[in-house]
Amino acid sequence: MNLRAGDLVLIRIPFPQGTGSKVRPAVVVFDEGDDDFVAAPVTSRAGRSQFDLTITDWHAAGLNVPSVARIHKLATLHKSDLIRTIGRLSPTDLEPLLAGLCHAYCPDRR
Secondary structure (H helix, E strand, C coil): CCCCCCEEEEEEEECCCCCCEEEEEEEEEECCCCCEEEEEEEECCCCCCCCEEEECCCCCCCCCCCEEEECCCCEEEEHHHEEEEEEECCHHHHHHHHHHHHHHHCHHHC
16 A cells, blocks of 8 residues: 555554554655555644644545644554545645645755
């Protein structure tokens, strides 16, 4: 399965203690086509950081509630933990996501 930047997925996130997991939405930022991918967690909590991206077209993207992508909290996730793809960011939300990633991880371009 290949994912594209901007895909919204439901993923099983294991707890750090190794005792259980929680199903959470995440937005894909990179997939090389192998067994894992890089994603930013999505939360319904209001943004707390300059790197929290409010998803304006949240309902069209497949989310149930207004949400924020935490683009400074990237994680490498295994595709075997993927439950399903729930939608895709609109161009209105994808462009700020990509710009925000560059702003967060390319300090020479700030």
